[in-house]
Every structure is written in structure tokens, then in C-alpha cells.
Amino acid sequence: MVVQATAIRVKTALSAFLVAALYVLHQDFWFWRQARPLVFGVLPIGLAYHAAFTVATSVVLAVLVKLLWPAALESERPPRE
Amino acid sequence: MIAAAVVFAYLGVVLYIGVFAFRTRRTDGAEDFFLAGRSLGPAVFLLSLFGSNMTAFSILGASGHAFANGIVTYGLMASSSALVIPVSLLVIGTRLWSLGKRHGFITPVQMFRDRWECGHIGTAIFAVQTVLLVPYIIIAVIGGGTTLRTVTDGAVPFWLGGAIVSLVVMTYVFLGGMRGTAWVNAFQTVLFLLFGAVAVSVVSAGMGGFSGAMESLFESPATAPLLTRERISPLYFLSYTFIPLSSIAFPHIAIFCLTARRLAHFKKTIVFYPICMILIWLPSVFLGVVANQARAVPAIEAKLEARATLASSGAALGVEERDRLRIQAGGDDVILRLVEGYAPTLLAALLAAAVMAAVMASDSQILALSTMFTEDVFAYYGGTKRYGDAVQVRTGRLFVIILTCVAYLIALRIPQSIFDLATQYAFAGYAALSPLLVAAIFWRRSTKWGALASTVWTAAAVAAIAMVQTMIPAPVPGTEVPVLAIGGLDIVTRATTGAMVFGLLPVVPMTLISALLMVLVSMLSPRACPGRATLARYFAG
Numbered sequence: 001m002v003v004q005a006t007a008i009r010v011k012t013a014l015s016a017f018l019v020a021a022l023y024v025l026h027q028d029f030w031f032w033r034q035a036r037p038l039v040f041g042v043l044p045i046g047l048a049y050h051a052a053f054t055v056a057t058s059v060v061l062a063v064l065v066k067l068l069w070p071a072a073l074e075s076e077r078p079p080r081e
Numbered sequence: 082m083i084a085a086a087v088v089f090a091y092l093g094v095v096l097y098i099g100v101f102a103f104r105t106r107r108t109d110g111a112e113d114f115f116l117a118g119r120s121l122g123p124a125v126f127l128l129s130l131f132g133s134n135m136t137a138f139s140i141l142g143a144s145g146h147a148f149a150n151g152i153v154t155y156g157l158m159a160s161s162s163a164l165v166i167p168v169s170l171l172v173i174g175t176r177l178w179s180l181g182k183r184h185g186f187i188t189p190v191q192m193f194r195d196r197w198e199c200g201h202i203g204t205a206i207f208a209v210q211t212v213l214l215v216p217y218i219i220i221a222v223i224g225g226g227t228t229l230r231t232v233t234d235g236a237v238p239f240w241l242g243g244a245i246v247s248l249v250v251m252t253y254v255f256l257g258g259m260r261g262t263a264w265v266n267a268f269q270t271v272l273f274l275l276f277g278a279v280a281v282s283v284v285s286a287g288m289g290g291f292s293g294a295m296e297s298l299f300e301s302p303a304t305a306p307l308l309t310r311e312r313i314s315p316l317y318f319l320s321y322t323f324i325p326l327s328s329i330a331f332p333h334i335a336i337f338c339l340t341a342r343r344l345a346h347f348k349k350t351i352v353f354y355p356i357c358m359i360l361i362w363l364p365s366v367f368l369g370v371v372a373n374q375a376r377a378v379p380a381i382e383a384k385l386e387a388r389a390t391l392a393s394s395g396a397a398l399g400v401e402e403r404d405r406l407r408i409q410a411g412g413d414d415v416i417l418r419l420v421e422g423y424a425p426t427l428l429a430a431l432l433a434a435a436v437m438a439a440v441m442a443s444d445s446q447i448l449a450l451s452t453m454f455t456e457d458v459f460a461y462y463g464g465t466k467r468y469g470d471a472v473q474v475r476t477g478r479l480f481v482i483i484l485t486c487v488a489y490l491i492a493l494r495i496p497q498s499i500f501d502l503a504t505q506y507a508f509a510g511y512a513a514l515s516p517l518l519v520a521a522i523f524w525r526r527s528t529k530w531g532a533l534a535s536t537v538w539t540a541a542a543v544a545a546i547a548m549v550q551t552m553i554p555a556p557v558p559g560t561e562v563p564v565l566a567i568g569g570l571d572i573v574t575r576a577t578t579g580a581m582v583f584g585l586l587p588v589v590p591m592t593l594i595s596a597l598l599m600v601l602v603s604m605l606s607p608r609a610c611p612g613r614a615t616l617a618r619y620f621a622g
Contacts, residue, residue: 019164019168022164023164023322026156026160026161026164026322027315027318027319028156029315031309031310032309032310032311032315033309033310033311034309035299035305035308035309036299038292038295038299041291041292041295042291042292042295042367043367044152044295044308044309046152046153046156046308046309046310047152047155047308047363047366047367047370050152050155050156050159050160051155051160051359051363053160054159054160054163054355054356054358054359055355055356055359057160057163057164057167057355058163058352058353058354058355058356061167061168061171061351061352061354061355062352064168064171064351065171065348065351065352068171068172069348070175070176070179070344071344073175073176073178073179073344074179074343074344074345
């Protein structure tokens with residue numbers, strides 16, 4: 001029981017860290033005034049970065065779904081009247 | 082005329098989907114009409130939930146914003162939403178689904194009333210949610226009328242175009258309820274997803290590739306800043322990340338969370354949501370930026386000239402002339418103009434149908450308002466008990482008709498700019514209401530008085546900020562007018578884009594203060610309410 005509670009705490013902390021990391025990575029001040037290089041010859045680096053960020057978000061969300069999935073909610077039944 | 086034929090064919094298809102949904106209904110009950118019997122499968126759930134979140138802004142507004150502001154549009158609105166919305170679906174949406182299934186809730190207000198044992202405070206939340214949602218429906222009528230007028234070269238006047246679009250949306254919502262709306266939304270999302278790829282390849286072929294256009298944009302001092310974010314502050318960029326908090330608090334999205342057949346259907350929606358965002362927003366933003374180099378298209382050339390005049394002699398011009406030039410330089414139709422300029426006729430017509438799909442995205446809001454009215458007002462105040470379930474559904478359908486007619490009549494009489502303003506603050510308003518959901522689901526100490534304080538604060542803040550923006554005209558780009566200053570420190574200012582608080586969008590203080598009020602007022606109100614029996618249904622242990 002204690003092991004299970006600890007595992008849940010670790011998973012929640014890891015998930016919170018991942019979301020916080022993505023949030024920080026979203027504020028990419030490092031490409032603020034920079035247009036070059038043009039990725040694939042057409043995408044300014046700032047736009048390419050955020051496109052890549054969006055794809056990375058999808059990957060992290062797949063991890064979050066594994067870590068945080070509230071499976072117990074699915075099996076809950078309506079209360080008796 | 083080919084474009085008009087394709088758009089009318091599209092309207093026919095969505096109408097048929099509504100009729101088909103009506104025929105395949107399982108019961109005449111409220112849950113079947115308002116929630117599709119909580120039976121949506123994974124693909125329809127993903128596509129329709131995503132489609133409900135995408136308004137006309139995703140295609141038209143995004144490219145228009147990028148046309149004027151550059152690549153920053155994607156970071157401001159798309160990549161932040163791609164993170165915040167799926168996380169809120171995972172954390173809050175799944176809990177809403179479970180509570181709805183266990184306790185039979187159909188609207189968020191039903192949950193608030195039950196969770197906090199409150200009646201009239203629930204009605205107050207309903208009223209604020211309704212006021213913030215109505216402008217979207219009016220905007221859609223205006224967008225529909227404008228698009229039909231454009232694709233028919235004026236053969237269908239605005240009043241008739243608006244009436245046709247209103248009638249089509251009203252009919253499939255009236256007949257199909259949530260099932261019809263979800264299917265139409267799924268169909269529209271597929272169109273949006275195709276639109277981006279097709280539009281990029283067609284415009285690229287027309288312009289002889291994008292490399293040359295990008296190099297030219299980079300070389301010109303007037304357009305080079307469009308390829309960076311140097312024109313906005315990092316603080317402003319940061320404050321935009323609060324806007325997507327509104328998504329889960331919008332009633333039509335919260336209600337949509339209740340329609341999934343199984344909880345597992347959320348998984349694909351959460352993981353693929355960012356992919357759908359990139360497929361729609363990246364082409365829209367990219368084409369909006371590239372349009373700055375599409376001088377071969379006369380309508381775009383006129384926009385660029387108007388913008389150049391504003392930049393060179395805007396301060397010397399009268400307010401009226403400045404406003405006229407601003408409208409002319411506006412980019413909301415820039416993607417339509419690009420497609421018109423570079424795509425073959427039939428393809429342009431198909432793309433026009435996709436744009437039509439974007440401007441018709443008000444169906445979920447109409448259905449949500451109808452659901453809220455029948456559940457939170459009609460049923461709550463005894464209507465269903467007295468007249469039965471079937472009358473409740475009939476009332477919901479009647480409400481759809483009344484709401485659509487009222488929206489249409491308002492759209493004919495009041496200028497769009499007013500509703501543009503209203504929708505702008507609706508996002509901030511719903512973001513400020515999001516602490517209600519978080520507190521109801523996760524914080525057992527929260528009380529109805531905390532909920533009331535957050536709601537009243539949200540309503541007052543939206544009204545105050547809208548008033549500042551209406552009463553003080555927009556200053557020249559790059560300048561700010563102080564509205565409220567204490568000791569030389571500017572607290573509220575009026576910028577070209579709207580009201581600002583400490584250099585942040587109003588949504589930031591609105592949401593933080595709303596959360597703070599929820600905590601403080603809940604802590605100060607009696608512990609006894611809600612009672613133990615109620616809390617036991619929401620929290621284990």
C-alpha cells in the first residue's frame with residue numbers, strides 16, 4: 001500500500017516536472033530576435049522551433065497518459081438511488 | 082459560380098448529416114439529444130472535440146493575425162494551446178466525464194449546484210456563462226453571411242447569406258442534437274485538416290516556391306520583423322499562455338467531455354490534439370506571413386499599401402481615415418485572397434467550402450446554450466418534473482430556434498466590431514472561471530461563496546476591461562495610453578491590441594485574482610457547507 005502511494009507520488013511529481021519543463025521551453029527567448037537559419041529553406045527558426053515544440057508536446061502527452069491515467073474512474077459505478 | 086455551387090453542396094451535406102443523426106437517435110430522452118447518449122466513439126470524439134474548439138479564427142483569424150504580426154501568432158495561440166488544452170482534458174476532462182456518468186450531470190452548472198449545495202449561485206454562474214457565449218453565435222451568423230456574399234460575388238446578399246447559414250445550422254442542431262453536431266464537427270475537422278496541406282501546395286505552386294518569398298521578406302526592413310518576435314515583449318507572450326485555460330471552462334467543451342462512450346477515448350484525443358493543431362495552424366500562420374510577399378494578388382497589394390500609409394503617416398491622419406485604413410489593411414480574408422489568386426477555380430471552391438465550415442463552427446455553442454437553458458433553468462426550476470422528459474427535449478429544440486433567430490436579427494443590426502470585442506474578452510472571462518472547475522473537483526474545502534466571489538469578479542472584470550477598450554480609442558501602433566497609474570506606475574494602459582494590466586493581457590490578473598478569491602472566500606465561509614454526504618460523493622476518505 002505504501003509502495004503504491006509512493007509510486008503515485010513519484011508519477012505525479014514527474015508529470016508535473018514534464019509539464020513545467022514544456023511550459024518553460026515554450027517561452028523560447030533564445031530565438032526571440034533571430035529568423036535564420038530557415039529550416040527546410042522556408043521556415044524561420046522561431047516558427048520551426050514552435051512546430052517542433054508542438055510535436056514534442058504530443059510525445060510528452062503520450063507519456064503523461066501512461067503516468068497519470070485515472071483508470072479507477074472508468075470502473076466507478078453510478079451511486080444507488 | 083462554381084465556388085457558390087460547391088459551398089451550397091457543402092451546406093446540403095451538413096444538413097443531411099443532421100437529418101441522418103435524427104433518424105439514428107436511440108431514444109427521445111434528454112441524454113440522447115443533449116449528449117448523444119454518452120456514446121461517441123474515439124474518432125468522432127477526437128475530431129468533434131477538436132472541431133468544437135476551432136472557431137473561424139483558426140483559419141481566417143490566424144492567417145490574418147500572422148499577416149500583420151508574423152510568426153509570433155503560432156507561438157501565441159497554437160503551441161500554447163497544444164500544451165494547455167490536452168493537459169486540462171487529462172486532468173479535468175476525465176474527472177468531468179466520470180462525475181457526469183456517476184451522477185447523471187449534463188452541464189457544468191448541475192455539477193456546481195450539487196457539489197456546493199447551491200441553487201441560485203448556480204443560476205448566477207449560468208447567467209455569466211451565457212452572456213460570454215452568445216457573441217460567438219452572432220459572429221458565426223455574420224461570418225456565414227459575409228462568406229456567402231463573397232463566394233457568390235454579391236449575388237447572395239448579406240442578409241440572405243446569414244439567413245441561409247442560420248437556417249442550416251439551426252436545422253441540424255434542432256434535428257440531430259449532440260449526435261448531429263458531433264458528426265458535422267468531425268466532418269468539418271477533416272475539411273480543416275485537408276485545407277492546410279492543399280492550400281500550402283497550391284499557393285507554393287502559384288508563387289513558384291516559398292524560398293524566394295522568404296528571402297525577400299528577410300531582406301526588407303519593413304517585413305523582416307515578421308520572421309522574428311522582436312515586436313512583442315516576452316511578458317506579453319507569456320500572458321497568452323493563460324488564454325487556453327478558457328477551453329475546458331467553455332460550457333460546450335465541458336459538455337462535450339461527457340459525450341465519450343468510454344474514458345479511454347480521451348487518450349487518443351489528448352495525444353493527437355497537438356498534431357491536429359500543427360496541421361491546421363502551421364499552414365494558416367505560414368501562409369499569412371507569406372501573403373506579405375504576394376503582391377501579384379491585387380486585393381493583397383491594396384492591404385499592403387494601406388498598411389504602409391498607416392506606418393508612414395498614421396499619426397498625422399484623422400481618426401476616421403486611420404480606422405478606414407486599418408480595416409483595409411486587415412488580414413482576416415487574406416487566406417481567401419491568396420487561394421483566389423493562385424488556386425484553380427474548382428480547388429478554390431473546395432477551399433471556400435472549408436472556410437465556410439470554419440465560420441459555421443457555432444453549432445456546439447448553440448447546442449450548449451440550449452442544453453444549459455433546459456437543464457439549468459427549465460429542469461432545475463421544476464419543468465421536467467411537471468411536464469416530463471419529452472417536453473424538456475422539445476423545449477431545448479424550441480430554444481435552438483429562438484436563439485438562432487435572435488442571433489440573426491442582432492447580426493443584421495449591430496456592427497461586427499462590437500462582437501469581435503466581446504469574443505476577445507469571453508476567452509479571458511472563461512479562463513477566469515476555470516478555478517471553479519479545479520476547486521469543485523480537487524479541493525474539498527471550496528464552498529459556494531468562493532464560487533460566487535470568483536463568478537462576480539469575472540463578470541465585473543470583463544465589463545470593466547471591455548469598457549476601457551470601448552471608451553478609449555486605440556492609440557497609434559507602438560504607443561500606450563495610461564488609464565490608471567499610481568505613484569507614476571502605470572497599472573492599466575490602452576495599447577493598440579487592447580487593454581493591458583502591468584504590461585500583461587488582462588486574462589492573467591483576472592485568472593489569478595479569481596483563483597485567489599476562490600481560496601480566500603472559501604476559507605472564510607463555514608466548513609459545514611457542503612455537508613459530509615455531498616463531500617463523500619466527490620472525495621474518497
